[in-house]
Amino acid sequence: MKPMLYAVSILAVVVPLAGQADGRHIDGNVYVSPDSYMQGNMSVRYNAATAGDPYVYATGYAGSTVGFHGRDAEGDYFSCYVTTSSSLYDAAVDIKNNLQDGSRLYVTKSAGSNYCTNVFLGNYSYYQQ
């Protein structure tokens, strides 16, 4: 009886601490302004409250074009690419390689074009799962 009570009392202290989330947290999302820009968090994957089926990702062949893509909760798509001849290329490769949980990707392009004009990456503690 005493060991059981002892175990229960320990659990009563430990479990609440384990479930407590310290620090700021914001659910990830994706927003697309068609033919203009996209912003998205990799952690949208874990946002159970979001509508639709949003996602964001980056692609690229070794030594070749890098692409950034996404779909928001409303089903709007976005894609753009950075070619090897672009001044953005080296940084775009780094960004593509560093997308992870907590990342926020923001990409722009000109209307009617598929070239990325800006590629931004931030890594935030509060965007992590």
Place this chain on the structure above:
Amino acid sequence: MNKSHTSWLRVLSVLQAVTLGLVVMLHFGPDESGPDSASNARPESTITWLQDDASSRVSQMIETERLKSALREVLNEELETFNDGESASGAAIQVSHAPPGGDDLHAGREAAAVSNAIVRQAISAGVWTAEDTETLMPHLGTLSEAQRLELIDQFYSAINRQELNVEDVPPL
């Protein structure tokens, strides 16, 4: 054919003969160094040789153009086959692969034609599926950088026009 047209033809023929004669005279003119069998070649045989050479070149050019035209027709027919019939049902596209050891350039062009046809078909259907990815992937490795970029441009343009529902993500 009226008289004036006939006259023009005659004038052109005369001018042509005169021009050839001048060319021969300039090229095979009198040799001041002395008698020489090569430089004293009869102008008539030289004119004949020039005419024959020009004629054979023209024939070769015509034959080359005929071959190019025939190749274009075959390629267009093959592309139409991929776009018609089974494309509406989304069935997998049958592909003929380049023979082992075949020309890389030929293989690249064929892969580009097939890849573009697959993307066009998906755009027509309004959806890119896992089956499309599976059909496309064997050809991507054969594409040149420029060919892949052309494919990417076509694919991304459709996405940005919101004309393509991407159910699966191809390596583009």
